[in-house]
Amino acid sequence: TTHVLASGSADKRIILWDLDEAKAAQILPERDGEVQALSWHPAEQSFILTGTLSGTVEVIDCREDSGSPSAVWKLGAQVEQVSSYVHCKSILFPKYTDL
Structure with a gap:
């Protein structure tokens, strides 16, 4: 599908929504x-x-x-925002506050 929305919530789940079909396509x-x-990678569009x-x-x-992560970092602080650098898929920027 070409039109996908990702949602995350307090129930610890991420749902990928198929906007063309108006239904959940995948529950991670x-x-x-x-x-x-949550943030889609701007250059690698299948990565979130x-x-x-x-x-x-x-x-x-x-x-x-499987929905399994390909990379994981434990920061020890509440993550408030994530984003990535458009020209390099290996650089990401978390914004967080101490727990």
Whole structure:
């Protein structure tokens, strides 16, 4: 599908919504904390960055059915925002506050 929205919530889940069909396309496994931040990578459009209240940042390749992260960082602080650098898929910027 070409039109996808990602939502994260206090139930620790991320849902990928198919906007063309107006329904959930994929429900990813529970994260380790409430999902507070989501950001699609601007250049690698199948990658989503996630941040949780428990201080975890993950990179998830949404082409993988498992929903398992391809990279994980434990920051020890509540993640408020995540974003990535458009010219390099390996650089990300979390914004967080101490727990």
